[in-house]
Amino acid sequence: MIEKTFTKEMGPEDFHWQDILNLIEMNDIKLDPNVEHTFGIFKEDKLLGTASTLSNTIRSIAINSQEKGSNILGELIHEVMQFLYDEGYSNIFIYTKCESAKSFEHIGFYEIERVESKVVLLERKPHGIKNFACYLKSFKTTHDHVGAIVMNGNPFTLGHQYLVEYAASNCDFLYIFVVDSTHTSFPSDDRYKLILSGTSHLDNVYVIKGSDYIISDATFPTYFLKRPEEGTQIQTELDLKIFGHYFAESLNITKRFVGTEPYCGTTSLYNEQMKRILPHYGVEIVEIPRKVFGTDAISASRVRVLLAKGNMKDVKKLVPESTYQYFKTVQGKQVIEKLKDSTSRH
Known part of the structure; x- marks a missing residue:
């Protein structure tokens, strides 16, 4: 069980910024250049996962391979969603690879549409579309x-x-x-x-x-x-x-x-x-x-x-x-x- 985890917003001037970039690269993705906010979830000083936002979309999501199967993804997305709700958004969207869609459905997202073998668009509202x-x-x-x-x-x-x-x-x-x-x-x-x-x-x-x-x-x-x-x-x-x-x-x-x-x-x-x-x-x-x-x-x-x-x-x-x-x-x-x-x- 993960204890004493916390999530914070990051930036290029942050001591852990390079850790963010490394984790994203290890997940075979890139940091979207359009993002407005980037978050990291930590246990003590160890980076467990990261996610970024642009408007009401969550993107560039990466989890430490040692945490696969844990609830870190759910914890991280929950914190980022709370930030977006506080910003005034009523619905939240995630674009992801087709093979990752189930992971987000398991934490309460619903598929809108997909381009087969390329991308899936999901939303938080169960019956939004x-x-x-x-x-x-x-x-x-x-x-x-x-x-x-x-x-x-x-x-x-x-x-x-x-x-x-x-x-x-x-x-x-x-x-x-x-x-x-x-x-x-x-x-x-x-x-x-x-x-x-x-x-x-x-x-x-x-x-x-x-x-x-x-x-x-x-x-x-x-x-x-x-x-x-x-x-x-x-x-x-x-x-x-x-x-x-x-x-x-x-x-x-x-x-x-x-x-x-x-x-x-x-x-x-x-x-x-x-x-x-x-x-x-x-x-x-x-x-x-x-x-x-x-x-x-x-x-x-x-x-x-x-x-x-x-x-x-x-x-x-x-x-x-x-x-x-x-x-x-x-x-x-x-x-x-x-x-x-x-x-x-x-």
């Missing part, structure tokens, strides 16, 4: 041809509006799911409101917050993959299987609309993965050319660059009036200042 599917069904329409767009809107541009208007005119009813991520320049609630305002003239459009189940590219871990470049492909497959299984099935979605992606390789791969995976769930992919202003496609990244430069004259040409008016608010000005600060530091 099923309850969310029931919530979605409360918005179900009786229309036959139902479309969907998954959108970040960071911020909402005329390009986004063009895609929505095209989609709305090519189906009976359209759902827009807003990615609920904290890893964006514009806060989640503000992005949701901008999309709501920018589509309010369309009677057959309904905007829904995507919740934790629309997976952000900023939060997907690659620390346990032999080849980190696999990360995007695996992430998109996991995301699309969740969309097909829970979102499309709950709302009878038959089309998903996307814009072509001339700049971002990640988004381009995502589009190709959609064409491969979503038809298995009865969802047709409709890809349309991006709206162009001048010689370049309108993009949120283009708008953010102009905002950072203070070029509001050109920004006004790329966004709906509702988005432009937001930039004049206190919240909008704060985001612009952060963009300028970030640019000046680089």
